[in-house]
Amino acid sequence: MPAIRGDRLLDDLRTLARFGGLAPGVDRIALSADDLAARRWLVDRLAAAGLDAGMDRLGNVLGRDPRAARAILVGSHSDTVPRGGWLDGAMGVIYGLEIARAFREAGGGPVGIDVVSFQDEEGTYLPFLGSRAFCGTLKDGEIDAARAEDGRTLADALAPLAGEPAPFRLDPTRHVAFLEAHIEQGPRLEASGQKIGVVTGITGIRRFRITATGAANHAGTTPMGMRRDAGAALVRLAAWIGETFPALGGPETVWNIGAMTFRPGAANVVPGEAEMAVEMRDLDVAILDRMEAALAERVAGESRDGVAIAMVRTTLVAPTVMGREIVAALSAAAVAAGHPPVLLPSGAGHDAMEVGRVLPAGMLFVPSIGGISHHVAENTADADIVLGCQVLADAISRLMQNLA
């Protein structure tokens, strides 16, 4: 098993955190000057590790092992959300760099290590831009149509990269698997006291906007029996969700009513309109189908007493199940390191969700202190960062033995 060097890993992680560094935290949004400077630094580090490294005209960075015809791809993304943390994405990229070095130092073999940092995973312009381009799943016109919340177009943001090579593409004759390490971004590892999470899959997401339309009326002069109260109708529906979804879902299912608004929204006016946002996530499409069908049926049933309720699905993301052999290798490596893993779905999206649709993929999680991410306070203990990288290296070594 190649031995990774924790000091070198942490040094590189801390150096990367200086690009857009806030101390604490990092502001390195996709295609900003700090993001591109960080990616050029990464190209140099990959080249120094002996890889053929470059950046394409989307800002994807790829380092290829020049001695191997087949390779396991390791990495994540190095862009951040505004005022984000220093580990989200960055850790998975530097794990790739360190593992490439460790395998090279151990002498290499017929299957090499390629390292990647995908562009704009966080969706400043277009979520998963880099990994979707890499996988060939971008649709015509998506890049031309994309723009940031502030109105800036992706096309403008890409202009400084016009002289770079065409976008890198996954090579099915070369790439045999994708491994992405990441902070958990949730509380489960910390709460369990365990150090390694092995991701079983990335959950599907369905979001719904549910609107009720009744009639706004004077709340003092309109008797209770003559009201068309849109707010009360959504309260009944929301309460039903809280009572019913636990039995409809599986043990890992999550759902959320994240937004609720009554209009006009005055204490003395019966709400004439009300709107809420409902989200559900699970790895199992059958569970999501069951929950969606029950919700739709209940929405139809609550459309009464002069209140019409409408439900529109606003988001549909299919689950991505992680490669079975990869889950097994990650789990075996964690056990061998003395840290039996927590097997868990990822409720957040990752580049592995996109790559995993076209190539066997796997993810390793390390604990997030306080479950915090997308925030300058995001952090993980140094020892956990080093442990995670060594477990990932061991898992890759095990996969290579199966492939050899």
Next chain:
Amino acid sequence: MPAIRGDRLLDDLRTLARFGGLAPGVDRIALSADDLAARRWLVDRLAAAGLDAGMDRLGNVLGRDPRAARAILVGSHSDTVPRGGWLDGAMGVIYGLEIARAFREAGGGPVGIDVVSFQDEEGTYLPFLGSRAFCGTLKDGEIDAARAEDGRTLADALAPLAGEPAPFRLDPTRHVAFLEAHIEQGPRLEASGQKIGVVTGITGIRRFRITATGAANHAGTTPMGMRRDAGAALVRLAAWIGETFPALGGPETVWNIGAMTFRPGAANVVPGEAEMAVEMRDLDVAILDRMEAALAERVAGESRDGVAIAMVRTTLVAPTVMGREIVAALSAAAVAAGHPPVLLPSGAGHDAMEVGRVLPAGMLFVPSIGGISHHVAENTADADIVLGCQVLADAISRLMQNLA
């Protein structure tokens, strides 16, 4: 029984509607140029009817019967909400004018008719400004502190009236009762097919702001059992209100959840804070006490699982019960006219609520078409307007017989 003249009544109502007229609708907010012009016109009309009429430095208009030592005060207000209707307030004032004329034409008696139009009932600057000043229930500093939503101060708005007489005051040796007619502003008369409503009292109002504080978390990565969901806590509380209040309240009780907000309010974030506005109205303080106590107890019980719920009472208006003899006289007059009344509480506030705290008061309602008010579409059938005025005149005649 003095006979009112419907044509004269409707002519005056339509003339008044031209001040700030929108065709349809009226925009005559308190102390605007249109409001003051309308009030000066009213002074002239009252004087033409033989009353000692004037406007005070708040813009209250009062016409006193010069031939009587005691008087029944009849009226309402002539200011409107922005883009309001032509009858809200105005109808009650012109009823006063027409009834003063009718009683004078019928020869008068020992108890006269005084007519009033109170200032700013609608609360552009200070709700019930005129009637509270008239009753002596304004507190020190209220006028100096009052300002409109646009920031304009009441003191500035009153400047053009600085040369007018000191505010008129209720005279306990003269005024024996206050009668206010008004459109219903609700759907009950129209729904019942009846033409006359006799108000039993003006409901008390209690409003509460209820806030829940939990923790905002990623809705994909935070397991259901580890959430501190402020939104879900308020949904449970709101659903409990919907299920429990019908049994706690009386037949006329109304309540409302008029506003509900989750923060941060994103589909993929567990709500860390949530807020709702709850209102309850009834004539019976014991019912309001019972509902408030049950709500407070439930709020305490729902403060669990890492979510703290707080309840603050933001509004407390005591009910005003109408004078028993006045309710009887109005009812008898309605029956005599062939229109048995609907006895109902007023869920909206009126000047009679303020005056009724210091003097026996009564209110008569006529139907609102579609229950609409505070809107340019506000209307009542001409025949209903005329009928209401005649019933009010008859009721006043009956009260005078009791007083004589």
